[in-house]
Amino acid sequence: MASSLSTKLRIAGSVLFASGFFDAIAGRFLWSPAARQATGGDDGAETDQSQPDRREWRDWAGAIHVHSTYSDGGGDIPTVMAAACESGVDFVLLTDHNTQRPLRDNWEEKYPTRPLLLIGTEVTVEAGAFLLALEMPPQWEPEKGRPPQEVIDEVIAHGGLPLISLPFDVKHPWREWEAQGCEGLEVLNLSTIARRHINLLSALWILPLGFFAGQRAALKALVTRPDAALARWDSLTADGKTSVGIGALDAHALMKIGKKKYAIPSYADTFYAVTTHVLLPSGLENRNDLRTAIHDAFRRGRCYFSYDCFGDPRPVRFTAKSGSEVAIMGESIVRIGSAVTLSASAAPGTLLRLFHQGHIVAESRTGSLRFEAREPGAYRIEGYKIPFRLGALCLGARPWFFTNPIYVRPV
Template sequence: MASSLRTKLRIATTVLGARGFWDALAGRFLWQPQIPSPPLVPTKSETEREGVGQSEERAEAGGSVRGSATWLRGALHVHTCTYSDGAGTIEEVMDAAKAAGVDFVLLTDHNTMRPKADGLEERYAGQTPFLIVGDEITVKGGAFLLALDMPGEFEFAPGHDPQVAIDAILAVGGLPLVSLPDDMKHPWDAWDATGCEGLEALNLSTVAREHINLLSLAWLLPLWKSKGELAVLRALCTRPDASLASWDRLLALGKKQIGLGALDAHALMKIGKKKHPIPSYENSFRAVTTHILATPTPAAIHAAIRAGHCYFAYDCLGELALEFRSLPPPGGGQGVGIMGDEAPVGATLTATGPETALLRLYKAGEGVVAAGKGTLHYRAESPGAYRVEAYLVGAQRGPFFVGARPWGFTNPIYVV
């Protein structure tokens, strides 16, 4: 699709203005204050839970999370040359996923569900990694929708109005999500459309493209030559401010919205007029994954995504085990909840991560309401959507964390 003058000007501004370079630089030196969590007086329900393990809490938490569910890492939003514009075949993609150590791949070739109709999910069923097939639909104006949990016979021509596409996905029981909300060429602007159930709150391709500029290349090319492609991807790990802001705006309106970490992996990147085989599928799969609490089947993955039982992370910065739970308020009430679940007003929200991580609790529409190192606790005395961001920090100087880099992002707990 040919780019409009407006699109070309937006790309030129991004490249010449070095957007992305400055936020990457700031991430090395920015001092982030630790906002103390309000002191808590343990309630009876919290005291009774001392000594209860994570597996028991998970078994109690949230409708669909039971028994054999485990945290599975998925590479989401992947393209192939077999069905659209990727560089590799299905076999090459799955080999790369196995080498990267992910549990499953979500294939989203453009405007087609043929991979599912051709039996590819069945071919890889019961294997690690296994395969899930979705669709990336191009809407009017060039923006994109992810269509998940779709039947193999689904056919839909590109170029329709976004609302028409969303309605078509919902009509067959699918899950519509905004793809590439802040794409440089075709950002999503149909925020008034109804029925969309979430978005790619982090997209590796968008983050990477924001860093392709004159200033950053002087830094990134020597890094690539000396330490390799994955080191460059680590250098690009920045907070996706615009996408997170869009997510929070929707959440602040009282909408339940799923957030995912995605790749848009093609193993190709166009720089200028040339296409380069970067980043590789394997390194993309090592860079960003979505962690989903489910059993290893496509149906269970789709159910967990719908429930918001997932978080997403820059795994190239290191393994991140991130928990976010709610404990019932004084007087009891419903049991333990996890990310994606509802909790009553007065519930205690608890997040745990690596001891060295800075955890920040965001309330949609208000910003950061609590923070802590390795763990945080917060009694939610007002309704809203609360989510956690984890940061990898270089050092701590008194109440400040130096060189905080975004690491992981949970889905919200909805206090009602």
């Protein structure tokens, strides 16, 4: 009863104080002082073309965390995959609640080429929180309501990949941060972002926008930087531990208004809004090879996630060089000599921010950044679209993409 009351109070607070609305407004103003500019900044320096990584990667964008009629989604799997074709994503990760029946029904085999279909499940653990269980044996069926640590241990015992789902959900947030063995979390979750906007002020703004300009315009308007999840992610990696961050949807294409059900927002509109980009070795064509490579990219953090509603961010590069060694996002590199050279690049004009242990240590407004990292720890990049600038003030800023960290290790 007590937890039910606290949930109601939390939702009421969100509605009354309109925190999501104010976050969205405040996030459109960024301060970018010259003191933080790194090499490759606004001085017109040559953009960094000396990316040291010689390996070839294929960047695939995936719609992550999607529900179908196998649980509480509004559409069947052919509907989901038709939306994937329409929105142009390269793969879909279906995670129906507490079941792997679609995997046993061989739906993956019906979509062996782009867009590829991968199937995992979303497990409801104790206190209503959620855990994604990926790459599990088809016959495994989860049991609802068990302690998170038990479920994590079971997933690992089966060789699967456990990831915290909806960590900052308004109704059922993740509380077991001390649990061991979880490989990462949904740092960005579109459903959580949207729920934080269900309040009195945003209703005056989002509802008319959705009605007159369409669902995609409404989704773009409510986009915010996921501050709390990013702070938690940074704290998880602060002691050198690796933790994988992904961007997810929790797409249902189902909204109940009274007794009626509507496909709002549609699968295609949500797929258009947020994707996780995985970096895959080039040359893979076989479905099983691609499936393995995508899961491997999740496990290693060889990925970044983005608000694709502001445009396809590809290519996004983030590399590190130390002596003759190179690393990309998700990988570790040992510092040889006094520093590791970090390089990042994206579309020209993108504001790139380099974070170390949760703090901005460098940024560039040209879409290219280079930085000599002397301190060990986790370094990651955030990219922003900036339509207007007034000196150091960036106006109309929109968060665009977030890379997984490169981990600089001491000798």
